[in-house]
Amino acid sequence: MADPQQVLAAAANLGALIATTSVVSSYKEILRQLDLDIGAKNLLQQYEQLIEMLTAKEAQMQPIEVAEKKQFEQLQQSIMMNPMLKKFATVQGEYMDFMRKVQESINAGMTSGAVPTPTAAALAALGKISLDT
Numbered sequence: 001m002a003d004p005q006q007v008l009a010a011a012a013n014l015g016a017l018i019a020t021t022s023v024v025s026s027y028k029e030i031l032r033q034l035d036l037d038i039g040a041k042n043l044l045q046q047y048e049q050l051i052e053m054l055t056a057k058e059a060q061m062q063p064i065e066v067a068e069k070k071q072f073e074q075l076q077q078s079i080m081m082n083p084m085l086k087k088f089a090t091v092q093g094e095y096m097d098f099m100r101k102v103q104e105s106i107n108a109g110m111t112s113g114a115v116p117t118p119t120a121a122a123l124a125a126l127g128k129i130s131l132d133t
Helices: 004-019 022-036 038-059 066-081 083-112 120-128
Strands: none
Touching (some): 038 066
């Protein structure tokens, strides 16, 4: 049986190894470039602010105006046309895909060790446990 400290050390080594991949290097570089691109950052900030506002309106059951919908569509189009943001989306997708594969590999290693997976009923029962004293 592995000592928890050994597992944590191996995880730190895995993290260090992941950090040396071209996928992570590319992702860090595109983040650096994006940080320097004022126009792209501005577009993203406007988009995030509009999303927050529209989400709040929707949660409060307020109507979304035609002008707001048009502004949203224009921002989406501007983002899709921006070369830096297009590149960022591509590199971010590659990074996310790589990290998903790493997680799947970790999960596969755990299933080979016969770690029992709790059933839905067992998880539901945990939610019903009362700790009254």
